[in-house]
C-alpha cells in the first residue's frame with residue numbers, strides 16, 4: 643500500500659471539516675476526491691501535503707509516518723487551480739525550481755537539472771517553450787508547466803487540487819486525457835481533487851466520494867455509477883429521476899405497473915425510487931407514467947428527452963433512436979417506463 647489515511651479528523655473552531663476519514667491508495671494509483679463545495683476535499687489535500695495538521699488520525703506513505711515529516715521531507719508534488727508559476731522566471735526555470743533550491747549536498751548537477759527539464763518539457767509537449775515566461779502561455783499550457791514543475795522533484799505522491807478548474811470546458815477535456823497519459827507514463831501515485839463528477843469518473847482508477855467531511859463511498863468509477871451506496875452518491879454521479887411508489891418483494895409498484903428495484907436500504911412500503919436516464923423506455927402505448935414531451939435533444943447516436951409528468955415533475959431520458967421515439971416532438975404525450983430503479987434508506 644502506498645498511501646494510508648486512517649481515521650483523520652480535522653476541526654476548525656468546532657466545525658468538523660473532516661470526520662473519521664479512512665482510505666488507501668495503491669502504488670501508482672490515480673485516486674479522485676470528489677464532493678460538492680465544502681465537503682472537505684481541499685482540507686484533506688492540505689493535510690496530505692503537510693500544510694496543515696489533523697486533530698487526530700494517521701497518514702502514512704510506504705510505511706513512513708507522514709505526520710512526523712514536514713512538508714518538504716514528504717517529497718510531494720502539488721498543482722493548484724490558480725497558476726502558481728513564478729512570473730519572473732522562464733518556463734525552464736520554473737520547472738527546475740524545486741531542484742535548484744535544494745541544499746548543495748542534495749542538488750543535482752547543472753547538467754542533470756538541464757536534462758531533467760528537457761525531458762519534462764518533452765513529456766508535457768512544450769519542448770520549444772523553455773525560454774518563454776508564464777505570461778506568454780495559455781492557461782492550459784501554464785497548468786502543464788505547473789505539472790512538470792511538480793514532477794521535477796520526482797515526487798512520491800502527486801496532489802492536484804482542481805488543476806483545470808479555471809479553464810474552459812474544451813481545454814479541460816483535452817488536459818484530462820493528457821493528464822491520464824502522463825500519469826500512466828510516470829506511474830506516480832496521484833490524488834486529484836474535483837467537484838466535477840464527469841472529470842472524476844473519466845480520470846480516476848478509484849473515486850472517494852466525500853459529503854460534509856465524511857466518506858460516502860469509495861469505488862471504481864463504474865462501481866459507483868452502477869452500484870451507488872447512498873442516494874447522495876446516486877444523485878451526485880449523474881442525472882437522476884425520482885418517482886414515488888411502493889416497494890414490495892424486490893420491485894417498486896407504481897400503480898398499474900411495477901419495476902425491478904435495486905434495494906440499498908429502507909423497508910417495504912412507500913419509497914422514493916430513483917432511476918437513470920438510460921434505464922428507461924418511452925413508448926406511445928406501453929406501460930408507464932403518462933408524460934408530455936418538453937424537448938427532444940439529439941445526443942450523438944442517442945436521443946435525450948425532457949419529459950413532464952401530470953404533477954409537473956420533470957424527467958430526463960436518454961436512449962438509442964427507435965421506431966417509437968424517432969418521430970417524437972415537443973408537446974407529444976407518451977408513457978415513460980423505468981426499466982430499473984434504485985431504492986435507498
Ligand SMILES: Nc1ncnc2c1ncn2[C@@H]1O[C@H](COP(=O)(O)OP(=O)(O)OP(=O)(O)O)[C@@H](O)[C@H]1O
Pocket residue numbers: 654655658659677678679680681682683684685686837
Ligand atoms: N482555515 C479554515 N478555517 C475555518 N474553516 C475552514 C478552514 N478551511 C476550511 N474550512 C471549512 O471546512 C470545510 C471544508 O472546506 P474545504 O475547502 O476542504 O472544502 P472543499 O470540498 O475543498 O470545497 P471547494 O470545492 O469549495 O474547494 C468548509 O466548510 C470550510 O468553510
